[in-house]
Amino acid sequence: MSGVEKGSYDFANLPCQEEEFRRLEEQALFFWLRERELLRGAGLKPDMTVLDIGCGQGIVADRIARELVPQGRVVGIEPDPDLRRTAEALAESNPRLKVVAGDVYNLDLPDESFDFAYARLVFQHLNDPVRALRGIHRVLKPGGIAVIPDVDNGWLALHPEPPGFSEMLRHAEDAQAACGGDRFVGRKLAGYLEEAGFIDVSAPVEVITSDRTGLELFLKMITCFKILLLMQHNDRVDPDFFGRILQFAREQGSRGWLGIFCARGVKKSSGR
Numbered sequence: 324m325s326g327v328e329k330g331s332y333d334f335a336n337l338p339c340q341e342e343e344f345r346r347l348e349e350q351a352l353f354f355w356l357r358e359r360e361l362l363r364g365a366g367l368k369p370d371m372t373v374l375d376i377g378c379g380q381g382i383v384a385d386r387i388a389r390e391l392v393p394q395g396r397v398v399g400i401e402p403d404p405d406l407r408r409t410a411e412a413l414a415e416s417n418p419r420l421k422v423v424a425g426d427v428y429n430l431d432l433p434d435e436s437f438d439f440a441y442a443r444l445v446f447q448h449l450n451d452p453v454r455a456l457r458g459i460h461r462v463l464k465p466g467g468i469a470v471i472p473d474v475d476n477g478w479l480a481l482h483p484e485p486p487g488f489s490e491m492l493r494h495a496e497d498a499q500a501a502c503g504g505d506r507f508v509g510r511k512l513a514g515y516l517e518e519a520g521f522i523d524v525s526a527p528v529e530v531i532t533s534d535r536t537g538l539e540l541f542l543k544m545i546t547c548f549k550i551l552l553l554m555q556h557n558d559r560v561d562p563d564f565f566g567r568i569l570q571f572a573r574e575q576g577s578r579g580w581l582g583i584f585c586a587r588g589v590k591k592s593s594g595r
């Protein structure tokens with residue numbers, strides 16, 4: 324798709340795409356059971372029509388369609404052709420999943436056509452989150468629910484911290500901001516939802532710990548995309564940065580904590 328404002332996530336131009344592809348996959352599969360609970364808790368019901376915006380490889384969209392909406396359906400929107408191809412392959416064997424090319428800023432979908440909208444780890448990359456949320460608000464039915472889980476580096480701790488880790492984080496935050504993204508978006512999501520017209524807004528934080536994920540997956544989640552982003556922007560990065568911090572963290576018994584803000588808002592229904 325040409326002309327899509329991809330902000331700070333442009334898979335097509337990332338170095339080491341296979342590595343990023345595997346990281347997205349690993350993290351989607353690892354969290355699914357907990358995510359399934361969170362989605363049910365957020366109000367997702369078996370007969371709902373769901374929109375998954377920026378669905379990537381479609382792993383979560385496929386699981387939602389198979390396990391959470393047996394009487395409903397899921398539409399995944401993904402601008403990147405390589406990620407979308409994997410999602411389309413999943414849709415071939417899942418009649419309740421449809422995957423289409425699309426852009427959160429220009430949703431080519433009818434007004435009031437979805438019960439539930441989900442955008443997982445997308446908003447940290449968007450340069451105009453409120454405009455994106457207004458589009459999501461338009462396509463939700465009255466009473467429809469939007470759930471937007473995303474990170475916030477203020478809720479990231481690693482201790483003991485490997486040498487150079489904080490500096491890498493700061494560089495990556497700057498690089499992401501320079502492309503329109505925001506690594507501190509988590510705390511802002513509730514306000515953005517209100518600005519876009521949602522009501523009953525809340526933003527609980529789900530804490531991911533290295534005790535739960537294991538140290539290697541945790542470190543991948545908090546560093547790999549950042550390293551690729553810095554490489555993409557020709558920033559100086561030690562090619563063995565990941566190996567070095569993993570070794571340090573193992574030797575020193577480091578632990579990590581990461582907060583995911585699970586922002587939720589409701590589209591006002593006519594009776595309210």
Ligand SMILES: C[S@@+](CC[C@H](N)C(=O)[O-])C[C@H]1O[C@@H](n2cnc3c(N)ncnc32)[C@H](O)[C@@H]1O
Nearest residue numbers: 328329332347377378379403426427443444445
């Ligand atoms: C970090 S990935 C997350 C993918 C998937 N949601 C997941 O959790 O595995 C960010 C996704 O946002 C998509 N994206 C970026 N800009 C977008 C836009 N303007 N509209 C829709 N999706 C977009 C990217 O192509 C990518 O699939």
